[in-house]
Amino acid sequence: MALNYDFEWGLLLENPHKEWIIEGLAHTVGLSLTAWVIALIIGILIGTIRMTQSPLLRFIGTAYVEFFRNIPLLVQLFIWFFVFPLMLPNDLMFAWNRLPHVPLITALLALSLFTAARVAEHIRAGISSIPKGQFDAARSSGLTQVQMYRHVIIPYAFRVMIPTITSEFLTVFKNSALTLTIGVAEITGAAKAIEAWSFHGIEAYTVASVTYMTTTATVVLFMGWLEHRLRIPGLIARK
Amino acid sequence: MDWNVIIVNLPFLMKGLWMSIKLAVLVICFAFPIACVMAVGRISNRLWIRYPSAIFVNIMRSNPLILIVFWFFFLVPILTGRPVGDFASVMIGFVVFFAAYFTEIIRSGIQSVGHNQIQAGLSTGLSYFQTMRMIVLPQALRNMIPALITECVIVFQGTTIAYVVGLREFLNSTFLVTERTLRPAELYIFAAIVYFIVCFAGSLLARQLEKRKVIT
Numbered sequence: 001m002a003l004n005y006d007f008e009w010g011l012l013l014e015n016p017h018k019e020w021i022i023e024g025l026a027h028t029v030g031l032s033l034t035a036w037v038i039a040l041i042i043g044i045l046i047g048t049i050r051m052t053q054s055p056l057l058r059f060i061g062t063a064y065v066e067f068f069r070n071i072p073l074l075v076q077l078f079i080w081f082f083v084f085p086l087m088l089p090n091d092l093m094f095a096w097n098r099l100p101h102v103p104l105i106t107a108l109l110a111l112s113l114f115t116a117a118r119v120a121e122h123i124r125a126g127i128s129s130i131p132k133g134q135f136d137a138a139r140s141s142g143l144t145q146v147q148m149y150r151h152v153i154i155p156y157a158f159r160v161m162i163p164t165i166t167s168e169f170l171t172v173f174k175n176s177a178l179t180l181t182i183g184v185a186e187i188t189g190a191a192k193a194i195e196a197w198s199f200h201g202i203e204a205y206t207v208a209s210v211t212y213m214t215t216t217a218t219v220v221l222f223m224g225w226l227e228h229r230l231r232i233p234g235l236i237a238r239k
Numbered sequence: 240m241d242w243n244v245i246i247v248n249l250p251f252l253m254k255g256l257w258m259s260i261k262l263a264v265l266v267i268c269f270a271f272p273i274a275c276v277m278a279v280g281r282i283s284n285r286l287w288i289r290y291p292s293a294i295f296v297n298i299m300r301s302n303p304l305i306l307i308v309f310w311f312f313f314l315v316p317i318l319t320g321r322p323v324g325d326f327a328s329v330m331i332g333f334v335v336f337f338a339a340y341f342t343e344i345i346r347s348g349i350q351s352v353g354h355n356q357i358q359a360g361l362s363t364g365l366s367y368f369q370t371m372r373m374i375v376l377p378q379a380l381r382n383m384i385p386a387l388i389t390e391c392v393i394v395f396q397g398t399t400i401a402y403v404v405g406l407r408e409f410l411n412s413t414f415l416v417t418e419r420t421l422r423p424a425e426l427y428i429f430a431a432i433v434y435f436i437v438c439f440a441g442s443l444l445a446r447q448l449e450k451r452k453v454i455t
Contacts, residue, residue, distance in 0.1 A: 005317055070438035071431045072396035075410060079431060082423040170301070177303035181403060188306045201313035208306050209298075216301035 009203055017194050021207055024190030028211065031104065031186060032173040035111035039172065040165065042112065043119025048149065050120065051127050061120065068117035073110070074178055080110045081182045107179035115172050119165065126161035127153060159230050166223040170216055177208075187211050244422045245429050255412025256433065262326075262408060263395040266333040270394075273334070274341030281346045292342070299339030305400050308332045312404050329401045337394055344390055348383030349375060385449040392441035396434070409433070 011017055050061035068076070081103070085096050099105060130153060138148040180189030187208045194204035245252070280292035299307065311332030316322050352375045360370030399410040407415070413430040417423045 066439060066442070067435070070392075070435045070442060072399040072410070072434055072438075074399040074402065075427065075431050075434055078410070078414070078423075079427050082417070083427050086424050174301075174303035177305045178400070180305070188303060188309070191306070192309055195309070195313060201309075205306065205310050205313065209302055209310070212303065212306070213298065213301045216297075 005202065007203065008200055011198055011200055012194075012203055012207060017198070017204075020185065020190040020193055021187070023185055024187035024208075025211060027104070027184060027186040028173070028176050028188075031107060031111065031179065031184065032169070032176045035108055035115060035176070036169045036172045038108070038112035039115035039119050039168070042116035044123055046116060046120035047123025047127070050124050065117045065120050068114050069121070073114050073175055074181065076114055077107065077110045077178060077182055081106045103179070103183040106182060107176070107184045111172055111175060111179070114175070115168060118171065119168055122161055122164040122168065123157070126157040126164070129160055130156055156232070159232055162227055162230060163223060166219060166226070170219055173215055174212060240425055241422065242425055244416070244420050244425055248416045248420070248426075251416060252409070252412050252429075255407055255409040258406070258412075259395065259398045259408040259410075262330065262333070262398045262401060262406075263391070265330060266337055266394055266398075267391055269330075269334045270338040270341050273338040274345055277338065277342040278345035278349060281342060282349060296339045296342050299336050300343070302336075304333075304336050304397055305403055307336045308400055308404060311335070325404060325406050329404055329406050333394070333397065333401075337390070337397070340390055340393075341387070344383050344386045345379070348379040348386070351382045352378045385445040388441060388445040388448065392438050392445070395441070396438060399434075 012021065046061050046064050049057040050065070052058060084106075085093050088096060096102070134152055134156060135148065138152040139145075143151065176184075176186055177188040179186060180192065185193075191204040191208040194207075195201040198204070277292050277296065280288045281296065283289045283292075308329060312325075312328045315328045315331055356374055356378065357370055360374040361367070365373065398408050401408045402411045402414065405411065410430060413426050417426050420426070
């Protein structure tokens with residue numbers, strides 16, 4: 001097996017490669033952070049309505065989660081990108097197409113809604129893991145259902161759910177790579193472009209891989225620290 | 240809306256769907272045995288086995304699938320020194336990537352079996368391998384079947400990523416038909432429905448089995 005390849009790491013620092021990498025990093029980080037925050041908000045909402053008494057609200061919540069989880073993200077991206085504008089009334093469609101950075105907005109929309117479904121599942125699992133006694137105790141001390149959630153259940157569930165919700169950021173971070181298919185210049189797309197431009201795939205993909213791996217390592221370390229800070233004494237045993 | 244476009248192009252689309260299914264099944268068939276070996280490596284007492292497996296799993300799990308596909312699509316021809324075809328390159332990438340995820344599922348399945356089960360097995364005079372084969376693995380397998388099915392659904396969803404290298408699976412076939420007919424709405428909605436049906440069936444199956452498993 002002869003490795004027939006000339007390494008040339010210097011070309012990563014040459015323009016236009018350098019500019020592409022910087023732009024790619026900015027897009028990956030910006031897109032995934034924003035999508036994650038939006039997904040948390042929507043996900044908490046959907047997760048909570050799945051725990052209510054109303055069958056209609058529960059159905060809406062479940063339908064949302066199943067819908068977004070069982071269609072591949074790439075298909076969802078294509079639908080938002082190619083189909084969604086066609087479904088708008090004419091004048092709205094023109095306004096949409098005139099927006100700056102349509103791919104970026106579409107990517108944000110698709111990533112947030114997709115991730116929200118996953119967050120909603122984590123929220124539900126987190127709330128279900130709370131012992132029934134907590135609910136009984138809250139109600140019997142005279143709290144209304146809203147107050148119960150606001151003061152007892154959510155603060156408790158939040159701390160139980162920190163690990164899954166943080167790791168959801170890593171999922172968005174990696175999923176954001178898919179948006180290169182609709183023309184968002186994120187880091188994987190930048191690496192692909194450098195490869196196509198210079199045939200130096202190993203160097204180009206290394207940049208992207210290192211980005212994902214250092215981010216993962218950083219977030220995992222931070223998560224461990226946060227989990228330790230916010231642990232509920234006697235509940236979460238850290239190994 | 241003109242749904243006729245789907246009926247006219249149905250043979251082409253179904254060929255794509257067949258490709259997706261073939262890819263998913265092959266990936267699962269290759270990734271699973273590799274993952275079984277790696278999972279045992281992950282919990283081995285020998286550090287020179289445990290660390291490399293852990294490093295491999297963590298590298299794969301911290302990279303997006305699409306990037307792994309690009310990596311292998313670029314590397315496989317260089318390493319083998321000759322073109323092996325798109326399908327083989329993509330498949331190798333998928334197998335390596337999903338083997339890491341299967342490894343983690345199998346590992347946590349094995350670890351979900353209580354330590355006292357192993358002690359009980361050993362104290363009745365079984366050897367370590369007998370204990371593994373007759374006590375631990377049957378229980379572990381039962382515990383991890385729902386997670387394995389969920390992962391198979393994820394593999395099927397993941398096959399859409401072969402689109403980026405032009406492999407003619409279901410999503411790429413749909414894309415090619417939209418390029419020709421300029422009817423993205425009907426076609427992508429159809430694709431979404433097909434994916435939804437397959438994946439939802441898988442999710443329901445996993446959930447059903449999840450309810451049935453009671454051994455702890």
